Structure formats: structure tokens, C-alpha cells
Amino acid sequence: MLRNSLLAAALLALSAAPLAAATLRSEVAVTGAVVTIGDFYPEAGRHAATPLFRAPDLGTRGAVSAHVIAERAQAAGFAEAGTDGLRQVVVERLALTIGETEVETAVRDALLLRETGLDADALQVSLSGFRGPILADAGQGNPVSVETLDWDRASGRLSATLRIRAANRTQSAKLTGLAQEMIEVYTAVRPIERGTIVAEADLAPVRMPRNRLTLRQVADLGNIVGLAARRSIQAGRPLRAIDFEQPVLVKRGTKVTLVYHTAGMTLTTIGQALSNGAKGDVIDILNLQSRRTVTGIVRAHDQIEVGTTRTRIAQLQETN
Template identity: 60%
Template sequence: MIRQTLIAATVLFLAAGQAIAAGALRSHVAVTTDVVTVGDFYPDAGRFAATPLFRAPDLGTSGPVPAAMVADRARAAGYLEAATDGLRHVVVERLAVTIGLPQLEDAVREALATSYPDAEHELLDISLRGFSGTLLADAGARDPLTVTSVTWNRSSGRLTAAVRIHAGQHSRTASLSGRAMEMAQVYALARPLDRGAVVRAGDLIVKNVPRSRLTARHVERPEEIVGLAARRGIQADRPLREADFEPPLLVKRGAKVTLVFKANGLTLTTIGQALANGADGDIVDVLNLQSRRTVSGTVRAHDQVEVGLVHSRIAQLQETN
């Protein structure tokens, strides 16, 4: 990944240089090697392009070079068309790759993905010790940063790794230790939810927890709970469990409801008072406010109870017995 990003940036820089008119001197030169060539200064140098003119600056540094000196050396090397193009100086930059803990963690992650292909490496929570600050790596190296070995205990998460950083003509090595914990994505609330409140998709956020602590009760798919009601008050940012939720109440005790009687193809409605709470499909007792009789019915919608279906079910049970 480090190598690909650098190559892309270098290609864009060189492509911009190609747009300069033939024979023109670049005002800014960026190189990935320890020498600067005629072709680095002059994009149309042809067969003289690979001829070295100067040593490149140190990794990650830049400095000015007199344009007259560049032109003189280029002509001495055989590229007679070399000119200053009105420039006094040319800035020469030695590209480098900055290596710090984020880059080391990414490299170790990739190494673990190769050695342990069944692990979800994108969800690994990696923390390393044994390296501080940053180092500059050679941008011209095939692999500026290489993980030479990695050992990982998946059950405890402990790992050790050895890395090589290619810094110009020299290489630096580092021995690292730390942990790589396999994580799982579960859902939590973005805000507290009161008892009885219905969960909506916008209320949920993704939270990573160690896979070793994951249980079947944790909510891993939002569709498991969206549309359900909180069984009790729930705090924000806490991993959710299916047991935290229940179907929302459509009928509340003491509230007026519509009683729907179905019998012999006829449908009649009247007003009743719920004697118990009920969710969709629950059977609840309702006081018929007109006849003052208590009937049992099935909750079908908000403040609506069907009565005829209950009697049919009871009759079917009696026939079975």
C-alpha cells in the first residue's frame, strides 16, 4: 500500500513535467534515487536522460541548485540543447516515505492477513510497542517497509513482529511486540432510549467489541431490533442485546380501543376499554363499554382488538380435545 501510493504520486508529478515545452528546464525536480540525472531536469533529454549530474539530497529533504550549473553539466554530458530557460535555481527534492506507528500497524495487519487468511484483518485492533517517533524510508525501494516475521497467539492476542525499514543505502530493523485482538461489529444506541420507545435505524451506531466477548445475544444485524420497543431504559454506546427489546405495545391498559366483532361474515365495531397491555398478536381482555361485559380479543393494530377470531380458536381447541 505504501509503495502504490508513492508510485501514484510520482507518476502524477512526472506527467506534469512532460507537459513542459521541449528543451525547457524544470523548476522543481523530485527523485526517488540517490542521483539526479539529465532526464530529471530536462524531460526531452532522449538518450542522455539516464546520465547522472548530481547526488540527490538526503531522504525527505530538498535544496536549490543553480540553473546555470545544471545547464553547464548537461551540455558537458552531451545534451547540447540544455539551457536555463530563464531560471536562476532549480529545487531538487528527494522523495521519502514517512514510517510511524500507523504505517507499522498497517504492515503488520497485511502480514497477518497473509499468514491467517481466515481472520477478518480489517477488524483487527492492533497495538504495538518497540517503536517511537518516525523514520524516513527510501521511496525508490521496492518495499520501503517489510515485515520479515510475525507470530500471533489468536486466543490471547499477543504478537511479536520484526520489520525492516529501507532508509537509503542502509536498512533499519525493529522488533515489535503488542496485541492484535479480533473484533466483531455489534450495534449500540447513539442516544439513550426510554422504556417503551421504538427503535429506528437512525438510532443505531456500529461498535467494535472483542470477538471473544461476543455472545449470541448481542445484536449484530439492525433488522433484528428496528421497530421493536425498549423493554427498559437503555444507555447510549452500550452493546445491545436482543433481550433489551420487545414488540411495541399497540394497546395500553386503561386506554379506549375499538372492538371489532367478526361472526358469520358480519363485522361490527364498538368502543371498549383495555384491561391489559398488548402487542401485535397478544390476547387481551377488554371491557365492552356498551354491554359492560368483558371479552377477550387479539390485538391487530393500534388501539384495535378483534374479538371473533378468539372465539374461533377456542372452538377449534374444543373440537380437537
């Protein structure tokens, strides 16, 4: 009898003991239109989805009394709700800012999805007609959708209609602009005089529309470094392959070394170039000792490799 009385007293004492207060967040960020018990109290459990307040406007924040939060939560059935020592809680409604960058990205992605042959890294989109920025609900997965898209690949001209889902309404935007495949070509960073041998430091890349590119523009740095300017070149102008040539290694009238390689020996003598020559050019040279004209290939600066006929071997041997 005594044992049953003690057990009953213990149960009564437990039922009369106050429940432990739940933790109340001091700051709450939401993406939807309402703020729930679970937004305020992480331990809300089955009461988490119960709405308590309307959320502030998109992209704004406001303060709510902690006492009012606790009262409303308790009235909704969450008995553990309390103030946790707070006077107020700051509530912010998150928003996505839809600006020109987001709009251009949406159009660009739609174009790449439709035109599978486009190079994503080379595509550049510029649009006009967008009146923004527009705030959209951060809870939406994709607030911008492209409804219509027309693109002329040859000219790059583009028109599109977008649908943007804001907080309480959906609005349309009609845009026009350009979508161009860009390619990197090279320009001179400073004026280059005729005959100057081009170094990598003399050049800089610029991007230009692919449809304006011809085979004449230089798109590969390795194709011109080490070549000589065929004419004076202005800074900033896209370079053309015809602006360059192999540098002159032999100038007309200068003395050169004539070299002949044969099995086991090398013969040399002095000559005078009768024309200019770049590496690999075949030019005529006057042998200054024999006073005969020979033909050779420009191999290096002021160095000519002569032919391999027996007559030319004899000529070189006679002069040594």
C-alpha cells in the same frame, strides 16, 4: 568545379554553426542517490543516464549552479547543454515517510494475506514499539516488509518484526499490539425510559471487538426499532435484545373494541381488558354487555380479535 566549391563552403558553414541549446529544467525531483544529465535535460537522449551530481539527502532539496550543470554535461559529451537563461536549478530528493500508519498498514496486509477468512473492513490494528518516522527511498517499491508475525485470534494480541529499508541501511522494528475483528453494535444516544417505543434517532452505532460480542448485543437496527424499552436504558451502553419487548397495545382495565370477522360481515362490541397485551398476545376480555369473559388476540391499539367458535358468535350477536 564551382558547384563543388559551393557545396564544400555550405558544409563548412553548417559545421561552424552553434548547436541549439537543450532545455534545462528549473526544478528537478529524483528518487535515487545521483542526478543524471537526463534529469536536468529532457532532450539528453543517449546521455540521459550519465551521472552528474550526488543527490541531496532524503527528503531535502538544494540549489545547483546552472553554469556548473552545463559545464559538466558538456564535459560528459552532451554538447547541447546550456544554462537556458537560468542561474540555478533546485534539486529535490523524494522520500517516503514511514510512520505509524504505514507500519500498521503493512502488518494489517500481512495478517489478511495469511488469515484468508478475516474480514478486511472489520479488522482493526493498533501497535506500539515503533520509533519513527523513518525516511525511505521513494524509488523502492516496498520499503517495509513483515519478517515475523504472531497473532492470537481469541485475545487479539499480536507481535511482529518489521524490516524497513531506509536510504543507506536497513533497520528492524519489533512491535506488539492488538489486531481485532470489529463489529458494529448499537447504543442509546440518550437515556430511554421504560415503556418508550424506540425510534431510529434514539440509536447510534459503535464498534466493538467481535470476541466480546454475544448474541445478546443488538447488531441489527431493524430488530429493535418500534419495540418498547423493557426497563430504563442508559446512554452509551451496548444494547441487548432482552432490553426490549413488543409495545403494550392494550392495558389492563382499559376499554377495548372486540372485533369478529365472518363471511360477509364484521361484528363489534365493547369489552374491558383483563391483562396487558402486546401485538399478537392472547388475552382475556370482559364483554361489558354480556358480562362474559372471552379470549382474543391483540391486533392493534385497544382492538381485540375474538375467537371463531359458534358460542362466541352467539355471544356477540346477543349483545348487538
